[in-house]
Amino acid sequence: MRQLDARQVADALPYPGLIEALRQGFRDGATVPLRSHHTIPTGGTDATLLLMPAWAEGGPVGVKIVTVYPDNGARALPAIHGLYLLLDGATGVPTALLDGPTLTARRTAAASALAASYLARADARELLLVGTGVIAEQLAHAHAAVRPLTRISVWGRSGEKAAALAARLAAEGLPADPVADLQAAASAADIVSCATLSSTPLIVGDWLRGGAHLDLVGGFTPHMREADDSAVRRARLFVDTRDGALKEAGDIVDPLRRGVFSEDRVEADLYDLCRGTHPGRTSDGDVTLFKSVGTAIEDLAAARLAVSAG
Structure with a gap:
């Protein structure tokens, strides 16, 4: 069985x-049971254990095991740990074991960039990153792969971490x-990308510029x-998958439960966008919102690419 460490996974997955x-993974589809969340x-x-399986007909089976321990920062440890196991689809024999956090970070950022390729304005040049962790760093590189960014502003609760x-x-x-002024930075940005563990809203919809x-x-x-609620009221809403976002994503589930908007306001997911059954952005003046919670189809696509690249 092959083993790919963090550096090997990163090298095998350029954005x-x-x-x-x-x-292509969203176009082709796969069997993706709703992830098990404990x-x-x-x-x-509280910590979280996630089990995320997926398989494609005639292809391999994959499962990711992830732990999220938010208090690990106080121990000088990453919050997220995990492994991805790839198995032969015909025999169930394990074929590869990949570093889970690196695979997760890169596929997560790539999914956001994939969505932005349909939803951000074609002339988007300024990106605001809200958050200073591993995912935020990867989001900068991923978004730069689909838009020719001329400015990236970085905001975090810790100014020292944002500067670093x-x-x-x-x-x-x-x-x-x-940047220190989140409102000013959000008001100027073409793309605002948030990667935090916040339980309270950081971005106010009225801050966002048209488009x-x-x-x-x-x-x-x-x-x-x-x-906040004004963001979901104002924006055209898109998600990575309906099954995941409508059950797990607080930015969708919470206002939906309180009647801020109805479920039919969610226009499309990545399956629709990638298959061309929804056009994505149709006006330069629209505010678009993409909410992702992650899906095992992304892990499977990324793991298959990483193994084939090696």
Whole structure:
């Protein structure tokens, strides 16, 4: 059985190729049971165990095991750990074991960039990153793969962490700078991409300029919010998958439960966009909102690409 560590997975998944692999994965489809989501009491902030299987007819079977421990930052440990196991579809024999956090970070960022290729304005040049973790860093590279960004602003609750992330991105050739005023930065951005574990909204819909694209990545439970109700009222709504977002994404589930909008306001998911059954953005003046919670079809597509690249 092959084993790919974090560096090998990253090297095997450059964003242009990964985004196209995800696009093809959504076009082709796969069997993707709703992920198994378990809460683990820790004595502090509850942890989460996720089990995410997927398989394609005539192809391999994959399953990802992920733990999310929000308090790990105090222990100088990453919040997310996991592994991805790929098995032969005909025999069930394990064929590859891949580093889960790297696979997750890159496919998550690639999914946002894939959505932006349909939903962000073609002339979008300014990106605001809200968050300073691993996913935020990957989002900068992924969005840069689908839009020729001329400015990347980085905001975080910790100004020191925002400055450090901006410095890393600049050293990697991206036009990044830290910002302190979130409202001003959001009002100026063409794309606002949020990757936080916030339980209260950070982005106010009235801040967004006409034609902006709001990309919400961080919240993965019904109790997490990155944008307020005015954002979902104002925007055209899109999700990665209806099954996942309508059950797990707080930015969709919470206002939907309270009657802020109805389920038919969610226009399309990535299956619809990638298969061309929905056109995505149709006006330069629209505000679009994409909410992702992750789906195992992305993991499977990414793992297959990584193994084939090796």
